[in-house]
Amino acid sequence: MASHGIEIRGLYKIFGPEGQRHVQSVKEGMSKAELNEKHAHVLGLKDINISMPGGGITVVMGLSGSGKSTLIRHINRLIEPTVGEVLYDGTDVCRMSVKELREFRRHKTAMVFQKFALLPHRTVLENTVYGLDIQGVPRSESTKKGRYWIDRVGLSGFENHYPNQLSGGMQQRVGLARALSNDADILLMDEAYSALDPLIRVDMQTVLLDLQAELKKTVVFITHDLDEALRLGDKIAILRDGEVIQQGSGQQIVLSPADDYIASFVREVNRGRVIQVQTVMTPLTGQAAAASGVMPIPVGTTLEETAKAMTAGGVALVQIVSAEGRPVGQLDLQSLIGAMVTPADHEKPPSLAAE
Amino acid sequence: MASCSILPDVLCSFPAVSDSYIRLARKTIDDGFRGLVREYSHLIDAVVQPLQVFLNALERLFVNSPWILVLAVMLAIVYLASRSIAITIGTAVGMVLIGLIGLWQDTMVTLAIVTVATLIAILIGIPIGILMARSDRVQGAINPILDVMQTLPSFVYLIPVVVIFGIGKVPGLIAVVIYAVPPMIRLTNLGIRLVDRDVLEAADAFGSSPGQKLWNVQMPLALPTIMAGINQTIMMSLAMVVVASMVGVGGLGKNTLQAINNQFFTFGFMNGFALVAIAIIFDRASQTFGKRLQKHTEVVHG
Numbered sequence: 311m312a313s314h315g316i317e318i319r320g321l322y323k324i325f326g327p328e329g330q331r332h333v334q335s336v337k338e339g340m341s342k343a344e345l346n347e348k349h350a351h352v353l354g355l356k357d358i359n360i361s362m363p364g365g366g367i368t369v370v371m372g373l374s375g376s377g378k379s380t381l382i383r384h385i386n387r388l389i390e391p392t393v394g395e396v397l398y399d400g401t402d403v404c405r406m407s408v409k410e411l412r413e414f415r416r417h418k419t420a421m422v423f424q425k426f427a428l429l430p431h432r433t434v435l436e437n438t439v440y441g442l443d444i445q446g447v448p449r450s451e452s453t454k455k456g457r458y459w460i461d462r463v464g465l466s467g468f469e470n471h472y473p474n475q476l477s478g479g480m481q482q483r484v485g486l487a488r489a490l491s492n493d494a495d496i497l498l499m500d501e502a503y504s505a506l507d508p509l510i511r512v513d514m515q516t517v518l519l520d521l522q523a524e525l526k527k528t529v530v531f532i533t534h535d536l537d538e539a540l541r542l543g544d545k546i547a548i549l550r551d552g553e554v555i556q557q558g559s560g561q562q563i564v565l566s567p568a569d570d571y572i573a574s575f576v577r578e579v580n581r582g583r584v585i586q587v588q589t590v591m592t593p594l595t596g597q598a599a600a601a602s603g604v605m606p607i608p609v610g611t612t613l614e615e616t617a618k619a620m621t622a623g624g625v626a627l628v629q630i631v632s633a634e635g636r637p638v639g640q641l642d643l644q645s646l647i648g649a650m651v652t653p654a655d656h657e658k659p660p661s662l663a664a665e
Numbered sequence: 666m667a668s669c670s671i672l673p674d675v676l677c678s679f680p681a682v683s684d685s686y687i688r689l690a691r692k693t694i695d696d697g698f699r700g701l702v703r704e705y706s707h708l709i710d711a712v713v714q715p716l717q718v719f720l721n722a723l724e725r726l727f728v729n730s731p732w733i734l735v736l737a738v739m740l741a742i743v744y745l746a747s748r749s750i751a752i753t754i755g756t757a758v759g760m761v762l763i764g765l766i767g768l769w770q771d772t773m774v775t776l777a778i779v780t781v782a783t784l785i786a787i788l789i790g791i792p793i794g795i796l797m798a799r800s801d802r803v804q805g806a807i808n809p810i811l812d813v814m815q816t817l818p819s820f821v822y823l824i825p826v827v828v829i830f831g832i833g834k835v836p837g838l839i840a841v842v843i844y845a846v847p848p849m850i851r852l853t854n855l856g857i858r859l860v861d862r863d864v865l866e867a868a869d870a871f872g873s874s875p876g877q878k879l880w881n882v883q884m885p886l887a888l889p890t891i892m893a894g895i896n897q898t899i900m901m902s903l904a905m906v907v908v909a910s911m912v913g914v915g916g917l918g919k920n921t922l923q924a925i926n927n928q929f930f931t932f933g934f935m936n937g938f939a940l941v942a943i944a945i946i947f948d949r950a951s952q953t954f955g956k957r958l959q960k961h962t963e964v965v966h967g
C-alpha cells in the first residue's frame with residue numbers, strides 16, 4: 311500500500327455559533343483575544359498550511375491550548391472546519407458526504423488517544439478488533455489480525471484481560487494495536503504518549519519507530535514535548551494560538567528557531583541527538599582529504615553518535631562520507647563539541663535558513 | 666365561628682359554583698369521555714387483548730407448574746444473576762416459608778403480573794430513554810411528563826385507567842406499568858448521556874454508524890445504570906401491584922386489601938411478609954447482577 315500525504319490548505323476554525331461570519335475579520339488580522347472579547351468566539355486555527363509527507367511522521371507541537379487537538383481532528387473531520395481544505399489522495403475530506411466520510415474513517419484512518427479511550431467492557435483482544443468490527447469483518451478473521459498486532463505491540467498473554475487490569479502503558483499499547491489492526495494508511499496520534507511516564511514513553515516511541523520503519527504509514531503525531539517531537543518527527547510543525555509559527559525538520563528548528571518562543575523551547579534540547587554531522591562539517595583539508603586511515607562517518611549520523619564513535623576509536627578527526635561512500639567533508643573533535651554545546655546560530659549553513 | 670358574625674357571608678364560607686353547574690359539567694365531561702372510549706373500543710381492545718393473553722398464559726404457567734419446578738427455575742435464575750450462594754439460599758428459605766403459610770398460589774399470581782409489568786416497562790422504557798438521550802428536544806418534552814408521573818400518588822393512576830379500560834387484571838397491569846416505567850426511562854437516558862465522551866469520540870473516529878455506536882458503546886456502557894432502572898421498576902411494580910388490587914388484580918395484593926378491609930391482622934401480616942420476601946429476592950438478585958456488570962467499567966488505573 312503506497313502511502314499518500316495529507317495537504318492542509320488555508321484551514322481556519324472558529325469555535326462558536328457564527329464562526330463563518332468572523333473569518334474575514336480574522337483574515338484581516340483580528341487576534342484570538344480580540345475575537346473572544348468582541349464576539350465571544352474562540353479562534354481555534356488560523357490559516358493552517360501544512361503538507362504532511364506520505365509515509366513519514368509529521369509531528370505537531372505546541373503548548374496547551376495552541377490548537378493541536380483541533381488540528382488533528384480536522385484530518386478525520388471529527389471537527390468541522392470553518393473554511394479550508396484537507397486533501398488526501400486528491401479528495402477534500404471536508405467535502406465528503408456522511409457516507410464517504412464514514413468509509414474514509416473506517417479504511418483510511420486510525421486514531422490513538424491521549425486518554426486511551428478503550429472500551430472497558432471489552433477484553434484486550436476485543437478492543438483490538440474494534441475497528442474491524444465496525445468495518446464488518448467477521449470475528450473469525452479479525453481475531454487472527456488482532457492477535458498478530460497484540461503480539462507486535464508486546465502484549466501477548468494479555469488478550470483476555472480487561473483494560474482496567476492493565477497499566478497505563480499497557481493500555482496505550484492496546485490503543486496502538488487497535489489502530490494498527492485497521493490497516494489504515496493514516497495514523498493519527500493525539501498526545502498518545504503524554505499520559506505515560508518518561509521511561510515507558512521512550513519505550514513506546516521505540517515501538518512506534520520500529521513499526522513505522524516497516525509499515526511506512528502517514529503518521530500525524532501530536533505532542534507538547536520537544537524531545538519527543540525531535541525523536542519521532544520527519545517533519546515538525548509548531549503551533550501557537552492556532553497558528554503555525556514554524557515548520558521543517560527537527561534540525562532546522564533547532565538550528566534556526568523562527569522566533570524567541572521557539573528559541574526558548576529549543577534551548578533545553580540535547581543538540582547532540584538532533585544535529586547531524588553534515589550540518590557542522592567543514593570542507594576537506596590536508597590529512598582528512600588523504601582519505602586512508604581516517605575514520606569515515608556517513609552523512610545523517612547525529613553528533614552524539616559521532617562523538618561516541620570518535621571516543622571509542624580514539625581519534626580526533628573524522629571524514630564525513632556520502633551514502634555512496636564519497637568523502638564530502640571533515641569534522642574535528644573541537645568543532646564537534648562546540649556544535650553540541652553552543653547555540654549554532656553563527657554556523658548554520660545558508661541552505662537551512664530558508665523554509 | 667365567632668368571626669363569621671362580623672364578616673360578610675362570601676368571605677366566611679367559600680362561594681362554590683352552584684351544585685347544578687358542577688353536576689352539568691361532570692355529566693358533560695363524563696359522557697364525552699365515555700363516548701370517546703366507546704368510539705375507540707376496538708383500539709382499546711387491540712391493546713388489551715394481547716396483554717390479556719400473555720398475562721393469562723404466564724399466570725397459568727406459574728400457578729399450574731409443580732412448585733418444585735418453579736422453585737428450581739427461580740433458584741437457577743437467582744444464582745445465575747447474582748452468583749451468590751447466600752442470596753440463593755435466602756431465596757429458597759423465603760419461598761419455602763411462603764409455601765408453608767399457604768400463599769404459594771397467590772405469590773405466583775403476583776409474580777406473574779410483576780414479571781409481565783417489568784417486561785413491558787423495559788420494552789417501553791428503553792426505547793424512550795434512548796430517544797431522550799439522542800435529542801435534547803425530546804428530553805425537554807418528556808421530562809415534565811415524567812415529573813408529573815412521579816409526583817402523582819399511585820391511587821390517582823387508577824382513575825383514567827379504570828375509565829378507559831374498565832375493571833380487571835389488564836387495567837391493573839396497565840396502571841402498574843405506567844407507575845413503574847419512569848425510572849426505566851430516566852435511567853436509560855441518564856446512562857447513555859453519562860457515557861465517556863472520549864470513548865464516543867473513538868467510536869466516531871473508527872467510523873461507527875449511529876447504530877454501531879449505540880450497540881457497541883452506549884448501551885454496554887450504560888448497562889449498569891439501566892440495570893439500576895430495572896431494579897427500581899421491579900420495586901415500584903411490586904408496590905403498585907398492591908394498589909392495583911383495588912381494580913381487580915388478584916394475588917397477594919388482593920389478600921392485603923381484604924385484610925385491611927376486614928382487619929385480619931395475621932392474614933395481612935403473612936401477605937405482607939410474602940410481598941417483602943419477593944421484593945428482597947428481586948432486589949438482591951438484580952442489584953448483584955448490576956454490580957457484576959459494572960466490574961470492568963470501574964476505573965482502576967486513571
Ligand SMILES: Nc1ncnc2c1ncn2[C@@H]1O[C@H](COP(=O)(O)OP(=O)(O)OP(=O)(O)O)[C@@H](O)[C@H]1O
Nearest residue numbers: 325352353354372373374375376377378379380381
Ligand atoms: N468545542 C470547542 N468550543 C470552543 N472552544 C474550543 C473547543 N474546542 C477547543 N476550543 C478552544 O480551542 C483552542 C485549542 O484547543 P485544543 O484542544 O485544540 O488545544 P490543544 O493544543 O490540543 O491543547 P492540549 O495540549 O491542552 O490538549 C483552545 O483555546 C480551546 O479553548
Ligand SMILES: [Mg+2]
Nearest residue numbers: 378379380501
Ligand atoms: Mg489536545
